[in-house]
Amino acid sequence: MSIDKFEHWWRTEKRPRGAISPDDYEDRLGTVAPMAYLPFGNGLSYGDVCHNDRGTLIDSAKHGRILAFDPGTGVITCEAGATLGDILVKAIPHRFFLPVTPGTGLVTAGGAVANDIHGRNHHARGSFGNHVRRLTLLRSDGERLTCSAEENAELFTATIGGMGLTGLILDVELRLMKVPSPHVQQHAIRFENFADYFTLIDRVGEEHEYSVAWIDQLATGRRAGRGVLWAADHADASCEYPDIPKGPKVAFPLSPPFNPLNSVMLKALNGFRFRRERPGETVSTETWTSYFHAIDRLGAWHRLYGRQGPCQHQSVYPAENAKQTTIRLLETARRHGHASFLTALHRFGDAAGRGLLSFPRPGFSLTMDFANQGEATVRLLDALDRIVIEVGGAVNPSKDFRMSPTAFEASFPSWRKLEALRDPAMASDFWRRTALALNN
Ligand SMILES: Cc1cc2nc3c(=O)[nH]c(=O)nc-3n(C[C@H](O)[C@H](O)[C@H](O)COP(=O)(O)OP(=O)(O)OC[C@H]3O[C@@H](n4cnc5c(N)ncnc54)[C@H](O)[C@@H]3O)c2cc1C
Known part of the structure; x- marks a missing residue:
């Protein structure tokens, strides 16, 4: 584990932060304490939505395989730790491109969903979540849920922009866009x-x-x-x-x-x-x-x-x-x-x-x-x-x-709806000092 990777960028407070892999997290299911975990992508959020200093991070970047890609339709499925750069490398030879591209290709698919990130084409394509067809969510009670507009729809919309609080995203299915050239x-x-x-x-x-x-x-x-x-x-x-x-x-x-x-x-x-x-x-x-x-x-x-x-x-x-x-x-x-x-x-x-x-x-x-x-x-x-x-x-x-x-x-006036759907095992420093402070 690289300590640096888990360091806060604004560096007001320096201390080692720990992380486990999604596999280790799965082994602990059934015994996890409340608010003890938080999924982590590549830590490219400038703030503390990706930190849980009183708990342990689950380092999704260790699970970054592309699971399926259909060069006919541009539908791609990847593990949550795949970076957007990984997706582009797979898609570009087939003239597909991400419909939403942020300012760095190092963002993971899980992080892109959880912050519902935007690109320079929001006016044309909306944000990342608009292009997610389906995802698999692992809840701390051991349930593995397929979430989409049709299945577990409430959890699906809560997970898009849900800052990792609804559970661990294991994989994401996206529809890419056809382009004449990536350039x-x-x-x-x-x-x-x-x-x-x-x-x-x-x-x-x-x-x-x-x-x-x-x-x-x-x-x-x-x-x-x-x-x-x-x-x-x-x-x-x-x-x-x-x-x-x-x-x-x-x-x-x-x-x-x-x-x-x-x-x-x-x-x-x-x-x-x-x-x-x-x-x-x-x-x-x-x-x-x-x-x-x-x-x-x-x-x-x-x-x-x-x-x-x-x-x-x-x-x-x-x-x-x-x-x-x-x-x-x-x-x-x-x-x-x-x-x-x-x-x-x-x-x-x-x-x-x-x-x-x-x-x-x-x-x-x-x-x-x-x-x-x-x-x-x-x-x-x-x-x-x-x-x-x-x-x-x-x-x-x-x-x-x-x-x-x-x-x-x-x-975010509807934050209480997310709190109601939050996986009890998950919390972030951000959520503690905003939503949970309002709750107290
Ligand atoms: C140079 C630079 C350029 C950027 N440009 C843009 C931009 O153009 N548009 C934009 O919107 N943002 C932009 N960002 C911000 C960045 O895209 C987001 O903060 C993004 O969410 C970071 O992704 P990450 O994989 O590093 O996730 P992290 O920062 O590690 O985590 C982000 C959130 O996702 C959750 N998460 C991560 N993995 C999972 C998972 N497997 N399951 C559930 N939840 C998960 C975390 O708990 C956390 O709440 C930029 C950041 C940088 C540094």
Whole structure:
């Protein structure tokens, strides 16, 4: 077991954390104590939805086989520990692709279901759970349940976005999408301010399969809201690239004692990033690895954020007044002395998440990442939550380590239904400090 793998990214607390394999967990069934376990994928959630410090993790990554794939229909079945990268490697030669692809291919199928993750095409395809046909759930009473829209439907919807609390997902059956090529034709469109972005997203957002914008969070005055929109579609079949997925090229073995991604450095980097794009629109063909998973070439990149690690705040809020809300969120971060490099703005589509507690919903979703500065960062994140809740939005649990119980309840009013279906053996640090705190 690698201790590092189970370490919290934001590193406020360092202690070894233990994990067992799904097989060892099965051997213990019948004698498991309440709230003593939690499934774990690859720990790529920024927060504590994947931790149970008072219990033991079940390391699903040890069960990662592809069990079946039909190259005619694109239906694939895999163990929960298979990564999305594993699925793509199997599917791409047959011109199938994941219908929902997050920013890293290292996410496991179980983790993708349990957080009902989204990609850059939420407006076109919804979230991951929308493409799950069936899954097998192991409950701590020893029952192995097939869950789908037809069978054990209540547990099915609770497990999608259910943060590992309904039991251990053993395998997942997904329907992939047919694509002419895995690679993409990208339109990089530079915009100069917020007004330009909101006009642009109305015009081009829904014309393309994928779209996401990067915003220079540190730009102020007439430059405020400048950034780049990357809209893309799968390229046509004639586009062939020699592109074999490889392991990380550069790994950061240690964290620097200070945070190199401070405001001064990021102001320069953000400015460079903006100016690097030509004004107007640039069309290029990008390999799927560089378009979707460029960060996977860097190992342990979170160490770049210094000893206390990175943290992320992701929210979704209604389209009405989205411009004003976005401006308020970015300004609040600046006022609190925090700088974000990977500031991403997505427009989510109308497809409601299928899960009881799915985070993706119609509106705009802003993600900001910060170097953790302890209490000062917690104060900022709480201030961001207040803005989001005030406008009727929600904060993403999969990126969170300190959301208040009230912010959680405002984001997920139906949480009690999940609590009623929770496997008694499962709990997470997130669930203890939000839902269970509300219950007490
Ligand atoms: C670089 C990067 C880019 C990202 N990009 C995106 C993005 O574009 N869109 C997005 O939505 N998210 C994104 N994320 C977040 C990430 O996709 C989610 O947090 C994802 O759930 C992590 O998956 P994991 O396999 O590492 O699971 P973990 O983080 O280990 O666990 C996540 C949850 O899944 C549960 N779980 C894991 N395995 C099982 C199982 N077998 N049975 C039941 N429950 C299980 C855990 O209990 C936990 O609650 C990104 C994260 C990183 C680091």
